[in-house]
Structure formats: structure tokens, C-alpha cells
Amino acid sequence: xxxxxxxxxxxxxxxxxxxxxxxxxxxxxxxxxxxxxxxxxxxxxxxxxxxxxxxxxxxxxxxxxxxxxxxxxxxxxxxxxxxxxxxxxxxxxxxxxxxxxxxxxxxxxxxxxxxxxxxxxxxxxxxxxxxxxxxxxxxxxxxxxxxxxxxxxxxxxxxxxxxxxxxxxxxxxxxxxxxxxxxxxxxxxxxxxxxxxxxxxxxxxxxxxxx
Numbered sequence: 001x002x003x004x005x006x007x008x009x010x011x012x013x014x015x016x017x018x019x020x021x022x023x024x025x026x027x028x029x030x031x032x033x034x035x036x037x038x039x040x041x042x043x044x045x046x047x048x049x050x051x052x053x054x055x056x057x058x059x060x061x062x063x064x065x066x067x068x069x070x071x072x073x074x075x076x077x078x079x080x081x082x083x084x085x086x087x088x089x090x091x092x093x094x095x096x097x098x099x100x101x102x103x104x105x106x107x108x109x110x111x112x113x114x115x116x117x118x119x120x121x122x123x124x125x126x127x128x129x130x131x132x133x134x135x136x137x138x139x140x141x142x143x144x145x146x147x148x149x150x151x152x153x154x155x156x157x158x159x160x161x162x163x164x165x166x167x168x169x170x171x172x173x174x175x176x177x178x179x180x181x182x183x184x185x186x187x188x189x190x191x192x193x194x195x196x197x198x199x200x201x202x203x204x205x206x207x208x209x210x211x
Contacts, residue, residue: 001035001048015048023066023112032095034076039063041078043095054097061085066112069095070140072119079109079124090122090138103142112157112201116164123148123158123167135169135183149183149190157201161208168202168211180211 001015001024015021017037024035026046033044041054041064054076055064062085067078074095081088082100087107093100108126110133115122121137128134133155135148149155154172161167165185170178177198183190193211202211 014046015044023068025068027069028071034067034069036065036067039065041067041076041097054095055093055100058082059085064091068113068115068122070115070119071117073140075140077103077113077115077122079111079113090124090142092140092142101142103140104138104145110154110156112159114158114160114167116160117162118164121146123160125155125158125169127154135167148185149188159203161204162206163208166208168204170200170202 001021002011003014004011019038021035021037024033026033033046035042040056042051043054044051057063062082064078064080067076069076075092076095077090077092079088080091082091083102088109089102089107090104090109090113091100091102106126108128110125110127113122113124119140121139123137126134126136132150132152134150135155135158136145137148138145151171155169157170159168167183167185169181171181173179178200180193180195180199180202181190182193204211
């Protein structure tokens with residue numbers, strides 16, 4: 001893991017490891033980093049001097065992936081097959097790893113999830129056995145789900161704008177390429193962005209002016 005200034009200068013190494021590190025995310029108060037390594041969720045200080053394991057798989061078949069901080073509470077949401085190795089669902093826990101709660105029961109979560117800016121909803125995508133996918137959201141207690149859009153292609157990696165009005169996501173296109181799309185959560189209007197190549201992992205700048 002490296003840190004670099006927005007100007008592209010002052011690149012320096014924070015943590016070196018032989019196991020791939022994914023889903024790196026800074027806490028809302030800028031005091032901690034959250035990440036996964038070998039399907040285990042960790043939290044650490046920005047200088048990586050204090051590393052804490054939040055949850056460990058019970059078997060080699062279990063995993064804990066794509067953790068995200070709640071913007072308003074001391075909660076972390078993530079994707080896991082904790083209760084059934086053949087089903088991927090959304091779970092929630094306290095930032096110390098306690099009180100793990102299963103929120104969704106679809107068993108079809110694709111990958112990355114994202115909290116809404118007000119901390120009330122979690123956006124995610126699912127893929128059914130008929131190869132259709134859906135962009136949905138579930139409330140923080142797991143008691144209500146809402147479908148935003150459905151697709152005849154794989155949709156994945158949703159990312160909420162800071163005002164909650166739009167969600168970025170990717171669509172798997174032909175020949176293994178992907179496109180970046182934006183949906184208006186109020187009107188459900190979808191715009192495909194004109195970006196060449198096969199971009200991955202889209203995200204918003206803090207002011208939503210750039211992607």
C-alpha cells in the first residue's frame with residue numbers, strides 16, 4: 001500500500017505484504033484505514049503501526065470482503081458467505097468486530113457495496129442464475145430493500161455521490177470490456193459515460209465534480 005499526494009508527488013510505502021490487499025478505505029474521521037487481506041478484514045492507523053483483525057473466517061471456504069464504513073455510525077458493512085458458503089450476502093458489524101448481523105438474504109451479491117451519504121441505505125448489485133443483474137439498496141437494519149434498476153448484463157461496483165442523488169456503477173460489455181454508468185436515484189435515468197478503454201473501480205471526488 002502506498003500514499004501519494006494529489007499532485008502525483010511524494011510517493012511513499014505504507015505497508016508491504018506478500019498477500020494481495022484490497023478494499024482500502026479511510027474512516028469518516030480520517031483516523032483509521034479499513035482493508036481486506038486474504039479474505040480477512042483489518043483496521044489500522046494511517047501509518048499502519050497498529051493492525052487489528054476484526055473478523056476471521058471459521059473455515060477456509062468462508063470469506064469477508066468489500067468492507068465499507070458507515071458515514072454516521074460506528075458500523076462496518078461487508079460481503080460474506082459466513083452462514084452459507086454458497087451464498088454471498090451483506091453483513092454489518094461494529095468497528096471493533098462485535099455484533100455481526102446479516103442484513104440481506106439474496107445470496108447473490110456480486111462484489112463491492114456502498115453506504116449512502118446519510119448512512120440509511122447500502123447500494124449493491126446482484127446476479128441471478130438466469131444471468132440478469134439488479135442494482136438495489138437495503139436499509140441499514142436489513143428490514144427493507146428497494147430495486148433501482150435491472151439489466152441483462154452484469155452490473156457491479158456501485159458508488160454513491162456525496163449528495164445521494166446519483167450512483168456510479170459498471171456494466172460488463174462485450175468482449176470482456178466494461179463501461180461506467182450513472183443513474184439518478186430520483187428519476188432512475190441512466191447515462192453511459194463516454195470513456196474509452198475498459199475502466200474499473202469508478203469513484204467520485206469529494207465534491208462530485210470528477211469521477
